[in-house]
Amino acid sequence: MCRMNRKTLLLSSTILALAATSVAAQERHAFFGQTHQHTSWSLDAYIIGNTVTGPEEAYQYSMGQPIKHPAGYDVQIKTPLDFQGVTDHSEYVGVVRLANDPTSSISKLPVAAKLKVTKDNGPIKIFQWMAGSIASGKPISELLDPKLTGSVWSENTAIAEKYNKPGQFTTFCSYEWTSMPNNQNMHRNVFFKDCAKLPEAPFTAIESDHPEDLWTWMDGQRKAGNDVLAISHNANLSNGIMFPTDVDSKGNPLDAAWAQQRMTNEPLTEIKQVKGVSETHPDLSPNDEFANYEIMNYLIGLDNSTSKLHGSYTREAYQNGLAMQATRGYNPYKFGVVGAGDSHNTATAYSQSNFFGAHGLTDATPAARLAGKVESGMNILQTGTSGLTVVWAEENTRESIFAAMQRKEVYGTSGVRIQARMFGGWEYDKGLLADADWVKTAYAGGVPMGGDLPAAEGKVPSFVVAAVKDPADGNLDRIQIIKGWTKHGQIFEKVFDVAWSGDRQPDPVSGKLPPVGSTVDITKATYTNDIGSVELKAVWADPDFDPGLHAFYYARVLQIPTPRWSTYDAVKLGILPPSNAPATVQERAWTTPIWYTPTPAAIARGERGLTVDDLTKGGSTALTDDQLKQLVVGKTFNVRNTVTGENLQVLFGENGQRIVTQLNDGPPKTEDLLQVMHTRISGSTAAYEIRDGHIVTTIEGTPFELTVYTSGDKYIAARSNEFGYANYEVQAVMQ
């Protein structure tokens, strides 16, 4: 074979770098990376058996080199990454490893004796001592000596700098802030734009476990010229405190300044990682047939625990954010989404067929993973592959990737390398995608994911979505657009199928698209790409658009079914896949939304709705406990939801249970109940009690208050989670 242009070829290192020399938006490429990685430097990782490999090996692994799993075998990534930030826990980072290393200076400190693993001082004891110190706010001062923490941090930085190769592989200076009040996960990964002006040591949860204090510290860093952002994670394990709607972590009422500070500092959250998906929960989205995907629900460290659903999922946070924008004028939840790992093994498993666990020796073998063990609340069988963060950036550099994260032109995948695009605008031509240059047109005529639709009058927004499969994984089933909106303090969602493979037709009655089918043989852990598509794309206009209502739209791309890691493991062991885990998965990508904000004129043209303020200004008063008891206990209410026009019959039993008996003149369907009353899927029954002037109904662990007002000869009720609106008219009370 001939050799040509040697010198030229040497100089031009990559096509991507060449293309990236243009900063035009249409030249943005999808770069795949990892934003959440632990190594032996993390306290917990060391203790679960990852004692050898550090950040250096983490970068080597992501660049394609094989490294050692903590259990001693070689692991290698299938397709190397484009970027990564190692995020070891900042709390006591590296100290356990160093205390057990006789050559280190810390091993000579008296306190090191407490950190050495011996027969009488086992790993659990050490962990409890240190974790206890973080939780109780009683720091172990010897271990926080700036000389010590500073040198670990500067070594971390030196390694990031060593592996940063602009144009080929980008590393970040980053760490994890590990706040976990009462086992409720409030963790954030902190990413610095570059490593030039780093602080002497990171801000840790030992200093404060309040995110507000972290943000204030980050504001200070930014002022000092050190740009920084945070990515929250495992909202699903936060017990409802990740996305509050009323008070902050210190109990102060939320306000515009809080929202502003949050959005400035943490523009992103993880939608998927090894410890579950935080998009939504089947009980929150009963109409979404794909919501039941890699769900985990527990509190870290507690066996038999559950995390409250409300306040723990991104879709509901987006919806509540719209309602806050509409009623209070600020939205703290216009964040973007990424996928990540949180593997504690230095190496991370992305592919179902190349899965090797994520937690040291606890899940290092197929037998250990399928044994049905629950480790401190974590059911190993429910954990999964790492997600991937994908950024649409001009070039593979810190500056370009960080800018993409800040403008939220990013998305998350479940671990596969699906390329997903989404644009929203007012003038997109239906035939736009036929043009080879369509991306340019899409950028010119609208906004990409993470953006806001500009104001427009008398038009309907349309969205351009396009997805290409992972070249080393399954074909695509469909692209969906998930729309969320708010009206008079109530929140709504709808899932639209907008592009799909084959010649399937949606069911004329239900509107549902039939499933794509499956080629999976679970006894062999195989599948074929004989079904599904390589590429899907569509221009879609919202058929239900109401210009007066706040809304968001995001795309979800689904793959055809492929074997889950647990099925591959079962085949390795020669057994059937476990019956208590799905045998197949539909891997997927979730884009960051595009938001629509109505103009004041459009809002003024819409229905106004009745608020509690309107009622009290008009002389209405709220019923007292005694009045409430007399009015409701043992009676059935006929109530009209004035937003949806639906009628409900609610029986407030003598036994403290309230039951929705009828909806729209028929027995209620579970999915209807959710839309109107935020109730639970498992039934329309919930416990209630009357106290402090409210009927308090507890749903999925979260109390909701109903307050009843007199209004002339009528009763009107307001729910505490409907942002000041009074949406329920009592039509009749029956014995």
Place this chain on the structure above:
Amino acid sequence: MKLFPIAPEPAAKQDDVDDVVKTKWQNVLREPLLHFLVVGSLLFGGYHFLNPGEEEGVDTRKIVLTKDDVRQLAISWLAQGRSAPTPEQIMGLVDQKVTQEILFREAVALGLDRDDEVVKRRLAQKMDFLAADVAALQEPTTEQLNTWFTVNSERFALPAHASFRHLYFSPDKHGKAAREAAAAALATVGGRPPENVAAVGDTFMFQNHYRDATPEQMAKEFGPAFSEALFQLTPGKWEGPIRSGYGWHLVWIDAMDLGRIPAFTEVIPSVKAGWIEDQYREIKRIALDEMRSRYVVTVPEINASDLRDLQVSAGSSAQFEVPPQ
């Protein structure tokens, strides 16, 4: 490579002594084994002095592996989810085990044991790290590096580059007949230069024309199999059909550079790093050979039949109750 962020800085300044002495001592100072032992006693000798261990009663110069030991090795092999080991693989494990045992005993002889489980577990590895630190002490001359580079230049090869165009045949359009469609198109475009065949094939999602692409980039873009096939092609004609993660392609290579070996001066820093890595391995090997010569090693006969009935109980490696956060 620096493995311990807070490791004591070894006496690196000893190279600053004046040139005469340097020349005189150069050979001795560059003797890796000497470094290994000197640094070893510097680091650990003082500790040994302060912490005299118990007298050793057993024969530390004998390593005896029983059949049960070998079966234990095989069980840990199986516990990693692999199929039953072959006798050769077992020999490898045994060799590893013996090496680890030797390093461990040497370390104990230096007084590193104490009553510390983790230290015990990691001692053999620390001897390894020590070798790395010793290797990093060396300051090679340019001449040494150049000589070393001549022998090891393959390691620094620059990746191959290809500039190519391709015609795409999508299963979305042609279903299972995509390959035939590509083969049929090859008959019509064969012999025609790429400028004249633009309208053939289906619209591709990314680029139709790639310039100076490396195998790694193309594996990310098209999947690994396509990348491998691509760099086997001959420039100046249409070839295919070649399969990618997206379907079938006909490919025309404009130019192919199979990569080249750079000049020494282009890669001096990498050469130095490689030289140190090599020294590290060499020091380790010499030191180990020397130590091993002082041991008598007994290993039982290994038969495949001894290993067939091995079973691992589920989850046997998971002993911890720590919540990963």
